[in-house]
Amino acid sequence: MTTREIHLELLLGKPVLDSTGKAVGRIEEVRTEQQGEEWIVKEYLIGYVAVLERLSAWTIGLGILHLLGAHKIHGGHTVPWDKLDLTDPDKPRLRCSLDALKSLDKQPQDTE
Template sequence: MTTREIHLELLLGKPVLDSAGKVIGRIEEVRAEQQGKEWIVKEYLIGYAAVLERLSAWTIGLKILHLLGAQKIYGGYTVPWDKLDLTDPDKPRLHCSIDTLKSLNEQPQDTE
């Protein structure tokens, strides 16, 4: 397996294209885990809802948006590392159907 380094800060904000060339959102966050001395990317968070995740404000942000009248926040996906083609880092493209991606709306709900 060949490995390649890409500067993550250059990926943030890049629009992600589906197989038809339509923008599904922008890369807003990257989740990685440390394995020895290396950090391995596990998934990318794409779209509007990912901005709240990036700011570590998911729970508080949702409560504020609901107080302001928002019923549901749309527009976020979790993309596994192997489902995003970064051959051209300026034009990331999905390797899968958008229907197979986990929605960021599927966050655990608070129970009060």
Template sequence: MTEIHLELLLGAQVYDINDRPIGRLEEIKAEPADEDYMVVEYHLGALGLLERLSATTIGHAILRPFGFKDRPSGHIVPWDKLDLTDLDHLKLRCSAAELDARSR
């Protein structure tokens, strides 16, 4: 099993399969697995930042009067769709469109 200090990845730019930037890694979701934790998904962009700050609900309430009716932009990346072989250049194993199609 590989061990990575995930806190060092927070804020890192993530690129799609075509090497276009799609957002910064802002939140990492993990679940208990035996005596360890296993990453289940990564959250990118403003949506992930609000989650990291535990401000998703209040963030929506504050932004709504300013015309932000949609949820903040971002992507939810399943654990197996983020390539961590180069920690200085995080890259998806799929297109951003494929991520968006999964979250609908």
């Protein structure tokens, strides 16, 4: 297996395209796991809800949205590392349908 390094800071904010070339969201966060001395990418978070996670603002952000009348927050997905094609890091593409991804939908009561 060939390994390759990509600077994560250059991926943040990049629009992710589906198989038809439609933008489905931007890479807002990357979840990793340490294995020995290396850090391995487990998944990427894309969409509006992922911004709150990146800023560690779940409790405050969702609380404010709840006060403004939001009952369910939509707008993000979890992309497993192997479902994102980074052959061209400037144009990341999904290797699956958007429907196949886990949604990052959050309920305001999830913050309690």
